[in-house]
Amino acid sequence: MPKLTKKERQNQLVALLHKNPFMTDEELARHFQVSVQTIRLDRLEKSIPELRERIKSVAEQNYDEVRSLLMDEVIGEIIDLHLDKSAISILDIREEHVFTRNQIARGHHLFAQANSLAVAVIDDELALTASAKIRFHRPVKVGDRVVAKAKVLETKGDRTKVQVESFCGEEMVFSGQFTVFRSNTNSAREVSPGT
Amino acid sequence: MPKLTKKERQNQLVALLHKNPFMTDEELARHFQVSVQTIRLDRLEKSIPELRERIKSVAEQNYDEVRSLLMDEVIGEIIDLHLDKSAISILDIREEHVFTRNQIARGHHLFAQANSLAVAVIDDELALTASAKIRFHRPVKVGDRVVAKAKVLETKGDRTKVQVESFCGEEMVFSGQFTVFRSNTNSAREVSPGT
Known part of the structure; x- marks a missing residue:
């Protein structure tokens, strides 16, 4: 440059x-x-x-309240939330998140951030992950800030599909598609017509 | 009965x-x-x-040493390990693992147990999860003991596929297929001939 x-x-x-x-x-x-x-x-x-x-x-401007779990049960800090639509959280990678040997963040912390965001975005009192396909794109190091962005793709019956992509700066470090079980299908805004 | x-x-x-x-x-x-x-x-x-x-x-009879991470970095307790073949760990679900509201174990703890077992079974100094497909079969509650069993399916180049199935008693509660990246392909016992 x-x-x-x-x-x-x-x-x-x-x-x-x-x-x-x-x-x-x-x-x-x-x-x-x-x-x-x-x-x-x-x-x-x-x-x-x-x-x-x-x-x-950003958060004060537009922010729904989490329904499916307690706020302090979310891994990372939620900074934006539109129930059944989208959510964003940040997680700062500290010493306790990394392998001693190589200072690389352990996969389950990135998974926990994404998974709890996928649950938090659900507009229901009960939401549990049923399945997920995930990918770790590159190692995350101590000191990195991970921004996870969740987007609700569709709800069919009692299952909602949520896509989560996590970034360090502009680079994607993790992505996953979560299928989340919800108890009360009536509260869902059906985005998949005909189901 | x-x-x-x-x-x-x-x-x-x-x-x-x-x-x-x-x-x-x-x-x-x-x-x-x-x-x-x-x-x-x-x-x-x-x-x-x-x-x-x-x-x-059981453990004292036959037990390889974990190479890819420090023993205290494994989530759960490893009770059997055959490098590049199979491994077993147990995790007792306590209050700190569950949602306050419904006493159901949080998905990322089951994921962490399975993921760290999939890494621990690798016979290499460096092993990192590249991707995973996982499924939560039924909720796990506080007081449950989760036994995770990992089996190495195949190694192709620098990727090893590991199947992990987790049980409470005789019932499967979690399953996942993990693709783990390893640094040193020479140390792998190739179980997939022709690659």
């Missing part, structure tokens, strides 16, 4: 955060090949709040 | 434990429709050690 002027960098920073509001200062610093301190100063000058505040403001 | 004499029950108990040495006293009591205390007395009279001791004696 050719060296950008400060003005160019700050303009690109605004555009990038508009597209992906969950990027951390560390990820932005890597992206622009500048120091984290430079990114912080850029944010200050452009009046862009820090990540936590950006997340909160 | 017609009421058995004590002698009949004790003989069946010996046969049953021979077939499934991991059954708990509670499961045996349910099976024979007697009290747990009765089962304990039966075991004493027939000189059958308690479950932990039975497991240990």
Whole structure:
């Protein structure tokens, strides 16, 4: 990447955060090949709040309440939720999530984040995973922030299919299709006509 | 089940434990429709050690060492291991594993047990799950003991397929097929000829 002027960098920073509001200062610093301190100063000058505040403001704007499990039972932090439609959560990978030997995040933590998001998005008092097909695309390391995005694909009878894709920055690290059993089919907004 | 004499029950108990040495006293009591205390007395009279001791004696007889991860990184307790062939682990479902609301074990704990067993069975220093197809057959409750059995199906190049089936008593509660990436294909005993 050719060296950008400060003005160019700050303009690109605004555009990038508009597209992906969950990027951390560390990820932005890597992206622009500048120091984290430079990114912080850029944010200050452009009046862009820090990540936590950006997340909160997104969350406060539009946020359904989780019904199928208790909020503190969700693995990761839910920052956006539209019941029976879509949901987003973030999980910061810390020492307790990784293998000692190679600092790679253990698969079941990424699975737990995606699985609990697939359950949380269901608009029902009881929701349990029936089956899943999952794929780990690349290793996730300590310090990475994993953003999981769930999308409800269809509901047929008492089964709802939920697609979850998890990203570090712009790179997909995990994907899965979950079939979730729900107790009360009446509460489902049927998105698959004819069933 | 017609009421058995004590002698009949004790003989069946010996046969049953021979077939499934991991059954708990509670499961045996349910099976024979007697009290747990009765089962304990039966075991004493027939000189059958308690479950932990039975497991240990199985484990001490034939047990490879885990290579792909640290022993305390395995979710559940490994009680049998033949590298690149098969492995067994047990996980006792406690309060911390279940949903508060319905006392049902959270899917990611069953997944974690199966996934770490699928990795532990690999005869390599580096093994990571690439993908999996999993199914939850019935809910598991607090107090249940989950016995997971892993079987290596085939190794092609740097990918090994591992089938894991998990049981409570004689009932299957979880199954999954895991594709595990391994770093060193030379160490694999090729079980899929021609690759």
